[in-house]
Amino acid sequence: MEQFFDASEAEQRIYRQWEESGAFLAGAGAQDDAESFCILIPPPNVTGALHMGHAFNNTIQDILIRWHRMRGFATLWQPGTDHAGIATQMVVERELEKSGQPSRRELGREAFLERVWEWKERSGGEIIGQLKRLGASCDWSRNRFTMDKGFHDAVLQVFINLYEQGYIYRGKRLVNWDPHFETAISDLEVEQVEVSGKMWRFRYPLENDETYQHPIAYDEDGEPTAFETRDYLVVATTRPETMLGDTGVAVHPDDSRYSHLVSKSVKLPLAGRSIRIVADSYADPEKGTGAVKITPAHDFNDWEVAQRCGLPAVNVMTPKASMTLKDNAEFLEGCDTAPEALDLDGLDRYDARRRIVDLARQQGWLDGVSEERHAVPHGDRSKVAVEPYLTDQWFVDAKQIVQPAMDAVRDGRTRIYPAQYESIYFAWLENIEPWCISRQLWWGHQVPVWYDAEGNRYCAASEAEASRLAGGRSIERDADVLDTWFSSGLWPVGTLGWPEDTPELARYFPTNVLVTGFDIIFFWVARMMMMQLAVVKEIPFDTIYVHALVRDEHGKKMSKSLGNVIDPIDLIDKYGADAVRFTLTSMASLGRDLKLSESRVAGYRNFVTKIWNAARFAEFHNCDSRQDFNPNGVSHSLNRWIVGATAAATESVDAALAAYRFDDAANGLYDFLWHKVCDWYIELSKPLLATGNAEVALETRGTIAWAVEQSLRLLHPFMPFVTEELWALRKCGEGMLVLQQWPMLSSEELRDPGADAKIQWVISLVGFIRSERSKMLLSASAPLTLHVMELDETDKTALDDYREPIMRLGRLSEVVVEGASSGIYSFKVGNSLFSLQLPTNIDLQNALGRLESRRLKIDSELSKMEARLGNQAFVTKAPATVVEETRLRKAQLEGERNLVEEAIERLRSLLGE
């Protein structure tokens, strides 16, 4: 065997073997009647590259899948990719532009879509290869794409289904409009970006010579003390360009300043439109002047006000967010528009903003400007400010289908881990808004609705069917495509073959666990719940495991602009996939972001090496794997101890995984392998292997082989590559590790308390010796003699059995059972007393100082115990076991104090004090 595991050489080879052996296929290795276990991969965007979030998310899934597969479940990890409407269209458009080809619009819809498919075939599978690098054991033979024929049919089927049930409708509503992509986007695709901007105040002149008293000074109680007479209202805005679409000014109904002005009107500057003053509680008297301009076609709140107060909506922008005025009948109606206003026609919204502010200043209706930080909605893809925009769109009336999704979680049919995310889920569902599902894109599932010349709608799965419904009238298909999340909402049933009645649906649906980041609870999880329940009337999964985000080592979100992105593939290249996986797993504590640092990965790469070398040790000592090895049949206490410890480790891994405590599982295995198997079991076994007792040596070889083999099985879900490689090198058995049985060990059956106590005693004794040596500043190689001053029966057996390993690990030259000790310091291990004979040249002064500080510590601890026991309330009220423990601890401390005291006396006399 080589000295290290060469991950870069082995990983791709091993992965190929797994795939070729069919180990990842649905149900591989399972009995026909096995229980099923299914996870659906959150489909990465087909444009995507593997980032740390994916690496984390998929490592967790792979652990669950491999664990269940080894436990004999019929497992399916269903993979696939998402067509990612906007993202993909963007990538292909950019590519066309770069290579100087005709643009999307020049190509036309059909030709463009051909290009997208070409692109998909050419470069769409990159992330799949990266998932393989990570070791993801998906059933790739079932790989799906959300634009596949079958999946596409399912999506249309659901649309039709929901349409016919009345859950989908078309309506003219304000939507978030992305002027860059010229499409509607959903609320969730909008992110608020805090920017420093300006707040402009405009004076809108009152018509018909109306005036009112505006307070200009206040007393201590905030009561106005002075007023001025105004013939205008001041309104404030951060988006002056929208003023041309104002159709009203709102004041609060209880605002006494303005109450007599309600129903009167102001003249909208530039546009020359006469607009009404309305009373609506949306206007906050405390904010600004208490008067708000109302632009129903370009603001969500204003739209609501307009609905309530009967104000018209005037759209003044094009889909590209430039001004449209000259040929805009809506805008011109009833207006006496100034020529300088018409000159704004065609200007971009920001140019128009500047011009309008200039004009306001010149014409004297600019009341003032202030700097302000405020949140501006941006498209999450395009990164440009979105405009609320009035268009015809398709909506899912989410309110109507939300109830079953809430009930399922409330009554526990679907559980969310950790539970704190339930409240996020409910908070969103309880306040759900209509979901805008149409996008003005080309790449995606085109809405299956056709229109005839009169505008009648025909919703059908095909043009032929629609035509039949239309009675042969000429029809035209709706140009919009569906929101990508609408189709991914169907991922559970869609990937399993619905609407066909497939065996996979019968066997694997509802699925078991969904593993996902909290950032897509709304986008995806809640919608899958709603849609599966609406369409097939069943929950899509019984558990949702929600994990946090992977951040950089300082807690910053990884982003290209910050330059702190860690590429998981780079890490895999450098440290191996096993180390990367183990790092992420060990940090997967519930509900907390994980901060990733490279040094941690390096640390777990060392763990891989440690495992490797444990196996190498077994090889050097001819510890061959034996099929007939019976862990219950070993007799030597060391072997009995490790057998029990292995069972205990198995049980804690199982318990941790069952509770989704991946960190506990990983840390437990790390501790078991490194600090039990390597540090003590292998070390203590060395003399046994060299002993003349062939029977013990043989049993120990077998147990070492067994312990290493069990470790490989236990570690396999976490570190599949190195364990698979060692499984083969150690010739542990037929077939690959991936399909071997998970250890079924019961510590109740295998644990031997006597052996445990014995080994624990040996470990303590060696620990004392090492610690004394080091504290006395003795070199590691200085020979020491251990004097045994008192020895009880049990300890005597332990000492006899482990004399050689104790000498070796404690680096003793001699163990003297009889005769007086010339040691300074005695120490108690178990019920026996020991002393180390130290060389004459030690620094006595230093030793004295150390003992005195030790005594100080004991005294302080002792006084705590005494105080506690002296407290009558403690003795009577605390549980008896706690009182007893305290008494025991006190007695222990007193014993130790005596030993220390004696040692101090002895040292003092040696020093002549």
Place this chain on the structure above:
RNA sequence: GGGCGCGUAGCUCAGCGGUAGAGCACUACGUUGACAUCGUAGGGGUCACUGGUUCGAUCCCAGUCGCGCCCA
């Protein structure tokens, strides 16, 4: 403004009503035939702060301060 979460060793984090833990980093010593990607030992903490409950609080409760995220 509403909600959620977090403040524990230099760093990253576990933990828990009764002796404060891990990994990394740090210091000293060390190549003994698995492993220097290693071994042994060690230093380092007012468990954010203030009150309360309790025999006992790092842990439970309330408040304060600081930080992060989500929603408006």
